[in-house]
Amino acid sequence: MYIDIKTIAVGTWKVNCYLVALGNEGWIIDPGDEAENIIHFLNLDNYKLKGIINTHGHFDHVGAVSEIKEKYNIPFFIHSKDKRLISHGNLYRGFSGDSSIKKTPIIDDYLDTFPFIKIKDKKIMIHHTPGHTPGSVCYEIDGNLITGDLFFKDKIGRTDLPGSNTKLILTSIKYIFENFRGFLIRPGHGESFLLNESIIDEIMFKKDGFNN
Numbered sequence: 184m185y186i187d188i189k190t191i192a193v194g195t196w197k198v199n200c201y202l203v204a205l206g207n208e209g210w211i212i213d214p215g216d217e218a219e220n221i222i223h224f225l226n227l228d229n230y231k232l233k234g235i236i237n238t239h240g241h242f243d244h245v246g247a248v249s250e251i252k253e254k255y256n257i258p259f260f261i262h263s264k265d266k267r268l269i270s271h272g273n274l275y276r277g278f279s280g281d282s283s284i285k286k287t288p289i290i291d292d293y294l295d296t297f298p299f300i301k302i303k304d305k306k307i308m309i310h311h312t313p314g315h316t317p318g319s320v321c322y323e324i325d326g327n328l329i330t331g332d333l334f335f336k337d338k339i340g341r342t343d344l345p346g347s348n349t350k351l352i353l354t355s356i357k358y359i360f361e362n363f364r365g366f367l368i369r370p371g372h373g374e375s376f377l378l379n380e381s382i383i384d385e386i387m388f389k390k391d392g393f394n395n
């Protein structure tokens with residue numbers, strides 16, 4: 184059986200919501216907005232959903248967590264260091280100019296204490312990669328790396344946001360570049376890409392001019 188990863192981009196910031204599936208089992212990653220569209224487009228009713236796991240706690244990545252969690256009665260996991268971001272979601276949503284209020288999701292467990300989660304007999308490895316936020320993580324499975332807002336095809340992630348740290352994000356990116364060459368990177372926004380030398384050069388070349 185092969186891992187199947189489906190994507191839908193949702194909300195104002197076109198956050199990539201992923202469904203990682205193996206046979207009929209699935210985990211949902213970063214359901215940022217548009218719960219109904221996620222449910223229909225990713226065919227969630229057809230899966231035995233294990234839970235929702237987030238790459239980080241920014242409001243635009245968690246907007247549909249509560250609705251999906253309650254509909255399917257599944258747990259929500261995130262790194263404990265992004266707990267504050269989750270509790271302040273509506274405040275940050277307001278700062279961004281979006282006056283809508285979303286239900287703050289209940290966190291069922293923290294990712295810090297387990298190195299992986301299971302999907303049937305396979306492991307989704309969890310890598311703590313702080314910098315964009317303190318609790319940012321990447322998820323690794325079968326040559327895929329779901330990276331959240333750590334870096335994109337042509338730039339590194341923003342570090343001008345609450346909880347960001349430039350030194351930490353560079354350390355985390357270095358760790359990914361050293362260990363995951365040849366992986367298919369599935370970022371929090373924009374298209375997927377293969378992590379090869381030219382991409383690494385492009386990102387490192389631009390790293391002094393980020394926050395764009």
Ligand SMILES: [Zn+2]
Nearest residue numbers: 239241315332
């Ligand atoms: Zn973010």
Ligand SMILES: [Zn+2]
Nearest residue numbers: 241332371372
């Ligand atoms: Zn984002």
